[in-house]
Amino acid sequence: MEREWSFSTKLLHNEWKVDRHTGAVSVPIQHASTFHQFDFDSFGKYDYSRSGNPTREALEETIAALEGGVRGFAFASGMAAISTAFLLLSRGDHVLVTEDVYGGTYRMITEVLTRFGIEHTFVDMTDLNAVAENIRPNTKVIYMETPSNPLLKVTDIQGVVKLAKAHGCLTFLDNTFMTPALQRPLDLGVDIVLHSATKFLAGHSDVVAGLAVVKDEELGKELYKLQNAFGAVLGVQDAWLVLRGLKTLHVRLKQSSESAAAIAQYLACHPKVEEVYYPGLENHPGHDIQRHQADGFGAVLSFRLADEEAARTFVRNVRLPVFAVSLGAVESILSHPAKMSHAAMPKEERLRRGITDGLLRLSVGLEDVNDLIADFEQALSFVNEHPSVVPTR
Numbered sequence: 001m002e003r004e005w006s007f008s009t010k011l012l013h014n015e016w017k018v019d020r021h022t023g024a025v026s027v028p029i030q031h032a033s034t035f036h037q038f039d040f041d042s043f044g045k046y047d048y049s050r051s052g053n054p055t056r057e058a059l060e061e062t063i064a065a066l067e068g069g070v071r072g073f074a075f076a077s078g079m080a081a082i083s084t085a086f087l088l089l090s091r092g093d094h095v096l097v098t099e100d101v102y103g104g105t106y107r108m109i110t111e112v113l114t115r116f117g118i119e120h121t122f123v124d125m126t127d128l129n130a131v132a133e134n135i136r137p138n139t140k141v142i143y144m145e146t147p148s149n150p151l152l153k154v155t156d157i158q159g160v161v162k163l164a165k166a167h168g169c170l171t172f173l174d175n176t177f178m179t180p181a182l183q184r185p186l187d188l189g190v191d192i193v194l195h196s197a198t199k200f201l202a203g204h205s206d207v208v209a210g211l212a213v214v215k216d217e218e219l220g221k222e223l224y225k226l227q228n229a230f231g232a233v234l235g236v237q238d239a240w241l242v243l244r245g246l247k248t249l250h251v252r253l254k255q256s257s258e259s260a261a262a263i264a265q266y267l268a269c270h271p272k273v274e275e276v277y278y279p280g281l282e283n284h285p286g287h288d289i290q291r292h293q294a295d296g297f298g299a300v301l302s303f304r305l306a307d308e309e310a311a312r313t314f315v316r317n318v319r320l321p322v323f324a325v326s327l328g329a330v331e332s333i334l335s336h337p338a339k340m341s342h343a344a345m346p347k348e349e350r351l352r353r354g355i356t357d358g359l360l361r362l363s364v365g366l367e368d369v370n371d372l373i374a375d376f377e378q379a380l381s382f383v384n385e386h387p388s389v390v391p392t393r
C-alpha cells in the first residue's frame with residue numbers, strides 16, 4: 001500500500017511541486033487576464049482570469065488538499081472569502097454566530113447582511129445548550145471561529161456540527177488561528193472552512209488573501225458561481241506569495257506554538273497580568289476539547305492588564321513585537337483588540353464579551369523565546385500595579 005505522506009511532507013510534495021511543462025520547481029505566475037480560444041465552439045479550460053487562472057488554481061487545489069476538501073477558492077482577502085460564503089444566504093434567512101467573532105465579520109453580519117434582510121443571533125458557542133436554544137426554523141448557517149479572536153474560546157466543533165445537521169443548517173468555520181496544520185474542520189463535519197490567508201498560511205506580513213474550502217461537490221459548484229459572480233478573486237502575485245508561505249507553514253507554526261506555550265506560562269505567573277487566555281494552559285476552560293479536536297494550541301494568546309493605561313505602558317516599552325493589526329507572521333505581533341481588530345464592535349458589546357481596554361493579543365513569531373520573555377519582563381516592570389479590575393461582562 002502506498003504510504004500517505006504526513007502534513008509537513010504534503011506541504012512540499014504535492015500536485016504542484018514541479019511545473020509539468022518546464023520542470024520549474026516554483027509555480028509559474030500566469031498574469032494573463034484572458035486566454036486565446038483555439039476553437040470557435042469549444043473553449044479551453046481557461047477563458048478569463050476572474051473565472052479561472054492557473055496560478056490561483058494551484059493555490060486553490062493546494063489548500064483543498066491540505067484541508068481534506070474537494071474544492072478550494074482564493075479571494076482578495078479573508079473578508080472577501082467570508083462575505084462571499086455569506087452570499088449563499090437569502091433574504092429571511094438567519095445565521096447563528098459565535099459571539100467572540102473577528103470584528104470585520106461582526107461588521108459584515110450586523111451592518112451589511114441586515115440590509116439584505118438576513119437575520120443573526122450571537123451566542124456563546126462554548127455553550128452547546130445556548131446554540132441549540134437559538135436555532136430557529138429559518139437558521140441556515142451556524143458560524144464558528146475556534147479558537148476565537150481575541151479570547152481564544154474553544155467551540156466543540158463536532159457538538160455544533162451535530163446540532164446543525166439535525167436542523168438542516170450549514171456550518172462555516174473560520175480556521176485562521178489553527179490552519180490545517182493543527183485543525184481540519186472538514187474532517188469533523190464542517191461544510192465550509194474559511195481563512196484569512198493573510199495570517200499563518202502566508203505567514204510573512206506581506207500579502208492580504210482569503211481562502212474557502214468545501215468537501216461537497218454541489219456546495220463547491222454554488223460557491224464557485226458566487227466567487228465568479230462577486231469577483232473578489234485573489235491576484236496571481238498574491239496567490240504565489242501564499243503558495244510560497246505555505247511551504248514553511250508547519251515549521252513556523254510548530255516553533256511559534258512552542259514559544260506561545262512558554263510565554264503563556266510566564267505571563268500566567270506574573271503578578272501584573274490579570275488573566276492569560278491560551279488554550280494550551282491546563283486551566284483554560286477549552287483545553288480538553290482543543291486537545292481532542294486539534295493537533296495543537298496555536299501561536300496566539302491574549303492577556304489582560306489592569307486597564308488601558310497599563311496596556312499603553314506595556315506597548316510603549318516592549319521592544320521586539322511590532323504593535324500592529326494582524327497576526328500569524330514570522331515577527332511577533334502585539335495588538336490591542338479594543339482599538340484594532342474589534343474597533344468595529346460597539347464598546348458595550350465589546351466589554352460584554354470581555355474585550356476590555358487592558359486586553360492585549362500576542363501572535364508569537366520566530367524570535368528566540370528567551371529574548372521575547374526578557375523583553376516582556378522589562379516592559380512589565382514599567383506597568384504600575386493596580387488593584388484587580390473585574391471585567392464588565
Ligand SMILES: Cc1ncc(COP(=O)(O)O)c(C=O)c1O
Nearest residue numbers: 077078079102149176196198209
Ligand atoms: C480570525 C480572522 N478572520 C478573518 C479575518 C479577516 O481577514 P482579512 O484581513 O484577510 O480580510 C481576520 C483578520 O484579522 C481574522 O483575524
